[in-house]
Amino acid sequence: MTYSLNGIAPLSHLGVIRVEGEDAAKFLHGQLTQDFALLGMDQARLAAFLSAKGRMQASFIGFKRSATEVLLVCSRDLLPATLKRLSMFVLRAKAKLTDATADFALYGVAGESIHSVAFGAQPAWCKTGIGSATVVHLYPADGAPRALWVAPASDAAPAGPALDPALWLWSEVRSGVATLTTPVVEAFVPQMLNYESVGGVNFKKGCYPGQEVVARSQFRGTLKRRAYVAHATAEVAVGSEVFSTADLEQPCGTVVQVAPAPGGGFDVIVSLQITAAQEGGLQVGAAGGVALSLLPLPYALLEDI
Secondary structure, three states, rough: OOOOOEEEOOOOOEEEEEOOOOHHHHHHHHOOOOOOOOOOOOEEEEEEEEEEOOOOOEEEEEEEEEOOEEEEEEHHHHHHHHHHHHHHHOOOOOOOOEHHHHHEEEEEHHHHHHHHHOOOOOOOOEEEEOEEEEEEEEOOOOEOOOEEEEEEOOOOOOOOOOOHHHHHHHHHHOOOOOOOOOOOOOOOOOOHHOOHOOOOOOOOOOOOOOHHHHHHHHOOOOEEEEEEEEEOOOOOOOOEEEOOOEOOOOOOOOEEEEEEOOOOOOEEEEEEHHHHHOOOOOOEEEOOOEEEEEEOOOOOHHHHH
C-alpha cells in the first residue's frame, strides 16, 4: 500500500477545555507538570495532570489564546472526568473551566501542507496565530512535519489535500509522543511515557500534585520503565499487558497507544521495563500473544543528551 503523510485531517477524537479568568495561567501552573506562568503567546506546552501519587490522569497540549484564556487539548474520552477533577482545585482562583469542544474545530496538518497552511515547519511546541486560528507545531513522524490547527468552529477548514484520519493517528504513534486515554489513566508517571524528554515536564517550577514522585523518579535513578515505539503483527488494545517470552507470568509493560500501520499490522507506543526492552522477545498477552518488535525511538531521551 502506498501512502503519503501529507494533508489535513479532522481530529474528532480530541476535545478542548477552556480555562478563563485573570488567574487562568497561574491556576494551571499550580496543577500541571509544565510551566504556564511563563507561557508566551508564541509557545504551547505539553503537560500532564497527575494524581497525588504522581500518576498521569490526563495529558494536554495547552496554549494561550489571550492573557486570560488558556485552551487545553486532550483526548475527548477522558475530558469530562478531567474537567470535573481539575475544577475541584479552583477554589478561590479567578479561573473558570468549561468544556469548549463544540466551540472549536481541530485539524492535524502534516507533510508539505505545513508549508502552505502554516508557513513552514517549526520546532515542537512553537505556536503561531493565523487569523483566528492557532497552529501548534508537533513532533514529526518519520521525518514528516506535523502541526495541530485549532480554530473557532465557525471558521473554514484549512485549505489543502485531505489526509485520512487513520493516517494521522498512525503519525501520532510514530512520533513517539503519547496522548493519554481512559484505559491507561493512572497507569504511568510522566517519565514512563518519556514526557521529560519531549517537553512535558518542567523540573524547575513550583509545586503541583505528584511533583515529589516525579522529582524522585528523575533524580534518584529509580526509573525502570520507558516508552517505546513498536510494531505488532495483529491488532492489540490500549491497556493490554506486554510480556517477555522469557517470563509469561509477570507482565513487563503496557500498550499505551495503537494505530493501523499503512504497510500492514499495527504500530504501537508501549511503556516497558527497560531491562525487558533490552532483552527482546516481547508479546502482547501471555497465552498465544501477539508478537511485538521494537522500532527506533524517534527522539533522544534526556538522559542520553
